Amino acid sequence: MRRATLLPLWLTYTFLYTPVVVLVVMSFNRSDSPYEWSGFSTAWYGTLAGDDEVLRGLANTLIVAAGATALSTVLGTLLAVGLARHASRSRLLPALSVLPAVLPDIVLAIGLLAFYSLVSATLGLQSVLLAHTVFGLAFVTAVVRTRIAHVDPSLEEASRDLGAGEVTTFLRITLPTLAPGIVAGALLTFTLSLDEFVIAFFTAGPKDPTLPIVIYSMIRFGVTPEINALATLLLAVSFTVVIAAQRVSRLTEAL
Amino acid sequence: MRARLVLLGPGLSYLAVLLLLPLALLIGYTVFRRGRFGGIAYEDGRTGENFARLADPLYTGVLTDSLRIAAVTTLLALLLGYPTAYAISRLPGRWRTVALILVVLPFWTNFLIRTYAWIVLLSSRGVVNSALTGIGVIDRPLKLLYTEPAVVLGLLYAYLPLMVLPLYSAIERVDPRLLEASADLGARPARTFWSVTLPHTLPGVLTGCVFVFVPSLGNFVVPELLGGGHTVMVGNLIRDQFLNARDWPFGSVLALALMAFLVLLLMAQAWAGRRLGGR
Numbered sequence: 001m002r003r004a005t006l007l008p009l010w011l012t013y014t015f016l017y018t019p020v021v022v023l024v025v026m027s028f029n030r031s032d033s034p035y036e037w038s039g040f041s042t043a044w045y046g047t048l049a050g051d052d053e054v055l056r057g058l059a060n061t062l063i064v065a066a067g068a069t070a071l072s073t074v075l076g077t078l079l080a081v082g083l084a085r086h087a088s089r090s091r092l093l094p095a096l097s098v099l100p101a102v103l104p105d106i107v108l109a110i111g112l113l114a115f116y117s118l119v120s121a122t123l124g125l126q127s128v129l130l131a132h133t134v135f136g137l138a139f140v141t142a143v144v145r146t147r148i149a150h151v152d153p154s155l156e157e158a159s160r161d162l163g164a165g166e167v168t169t170f171l172r173i174t175l176p177t178l179a180p181g182i183v184a185g186a187l188l189t190f191t192l193s194l195d196e197f198v199i200a201f202f203t204a205g206p207k208d209p210t211l212p213i214v215i216y217s218m219i220r221f222g223v224t225p226e227i228n229a230l231a232t233l234l235l236a237v238s239f240t241v242v243i244a245a246q247r248v249s250r251l252t253e254a255l
Numbered sequence: 256m257r258a259r260l261v262l263l264g265p266g267l268s269y270l271a272v273l274l275l276l277p278l279a280l281l282i283g284y285t286v287f288r289r290g291r292f293g294g295i296a297y298e299d300g301r302t303g304e305n306f307a308r309l310a311d312p313l314y315t316g317v318l319t320d321s322l323r324i325a326a327v328t329t330l331l332a333l334l335l336g337y338p339t340a341y342a343i344s345r346l347p348g349r350w351r352t353v354a355l356i357l358v359v360l361p362f363w364t365n366f367l368i369r370t371y372a373w374i375v376l377l378s379s380r381g382v383v384n385s386a387l388t389g390i391g392v393i394d395r396p397l398k399l400l401y402t403e404p405a406v407v408l409g410l411l412y413a414y415l416p417l418m419v420l421p422l423y424s425a426i427e428r429v430d431p432r433l434l435e436a437s438a439d440l441g442a443r444p445a446r447t448f449w450s451v452t453l454p455h456t457l458p459g460v461l462t463g464c465v466f467v468f469v470p471s472l473g474n475f476v477v478p479e480l481l482g483g484g485h486t487v488m489v490g491n492l493i494r495d496q497f498l499n500a501r502d503w504p505f506g507s508v509l510a511l512a513l514m515a516f517l518v519l520l521l522m523a524q525a526w527a528g529r530r531l532g533g534r
Contacts, residue, residue, distance in 0.1 A: 015415075016357075078266055086262065093267070100270075106494065111277030111510075114507075134273050166258055216476075239364075246352075
């Protein structure tokens with residue numbers, strides 16, 4: 001009985017991890033074909049380390065993710081606090097704030113492309129950054145609003161009763177109590193922005209591709225085992241980050 | 256009043272300019288014609304022909320293909336995801352978190368890389384075909400890649416965690432006293448599952464299905480990379496109208512059709528959720 005219940009779990013894990021394991025194994029392949037094994041080698045990691053396009057893509061991605069995270073964290077936090085205080089009866093404004101997260105990415109992407117073209121904006125890193133801020137703003141607002149719902153409002157009242165001004169209360173009471181939500185929202189935005197492809201594909205322009213765009217053209221136009229090496233590195237990074245985040249959140253829960 | 260402006264102003268202005276205005280632009284574009292060099296020809300305005308083109312069998316075919324592929328993906332995700340979520344909920348407490356993390360871990364890896372992995376597995380000289388010919392099951396490689404099943408597989412792989420998570424939290428929330436009561440009254444585990452667990456988790460089933468169906472429907476990367484251009488979904492069509500055919504008005508019509516369908520779906524889900532929750 002117990003065995004039978006666990007069977008689907010093993011099936012799912014096999015499904016989820018077979019492709020991952022195959023990529024990792026194939027990244028150490030000596031052959032020029034990404035599919036056929038012909039002996040162990042780490043040569044493709046060397047090729048990857050010398051690939052300027054990949055490195056530039058990585059740099060572009062980090063710039064966009066950092067910028068979009070900073071911008072959406074500030075805008076999203078203010079918006080979340082504002083919605084909690086001043087729009088408690090409105091259902092329209094909260095709905096607007098989550099719209100970018102539920103809208104199909106391709107619709108947001110072509111809408112932004114149409115807008116940039118209308119105002120004759122040059123497509124480049126700045127247009128991707130502003131585009132990523134749209135969905136980042138939605139995620140930061142959502143996460144911070146959840147945090148606000150669990151915070152005792154009497155803290156802010158006490159601060160004002162004791163004579164602190166609006167700004168002092170915000171900086172010394174509101175922000176610190178919301179900090180875990182703000183950090184969580186920022187991390188989420190950063191991670192999503194690193195991986196985001198569809199919106200960047202439409203708004204990046206030809207000169208400054210982000211890493212996902214570079215990966216896309218590697219897959220479409222020239223598959224070599226170099227991409228297996230890149231895939232393995234990205235897998236290692238994201239697995240480490242997720243597990244570390246899990247450890248940290250368990251640690252903060254314990255405190 | 257000033258605090259209100261400082262708090263709400265920046266975020267709402269940002270969304271107004273970079274979200275509402277672009278969407279309004281797409282709605283506006285639908286009534287114009289394609290310009291001679293792409294873009295929009297404003298002087299030839301007020302035409303319903305962009306909407307009429309939706310009825311062209313060429314496009315209705317793509318729309319029904321997209322719906323079928325997204326629906327099959329969702330069904331498979333449910334068939335695999337429900338037993339998985341159920342199994343996780345039966346694990347001892349400390350193993351549940353580990354089991355859940357293992358389900359979502361691949362999800363945090365680059366989407367293109369996850370799709371690419373299936374090219375390595377399914378291509379004619381790929382790992383699956385080499386293994387099958389190696390052990391002598393087949394003589395010639397099977398055509399696995401660039402087929403509709405490959406597209407379904409890729410979408411299933413990409414979005415399965417979005418099915419498991421809401422199902423798990425729904426199964427987790429079923430009151431254990433109900434299960435005990437059912438067992439005390441003599442029901443076998445299978446009977447308890449059909450009469451108690453499954454009906455109580457239907458809202459979670461709905462949520463999971465929407466979570467998988469919605470992103471599957473608009474996806475254009477998986478059909479392109481794993482379908483090899485033979486499988487065209489509505490996302491590919493929208494992309495092509497904007498980047499290749501440069502027919503922005505018709506591309507906007509397609510995008511709005513996609514959105515209108517999703518809004519109807521979400522409304523149906525909310526309605527069904529209320530009915531299921533209220534009994």
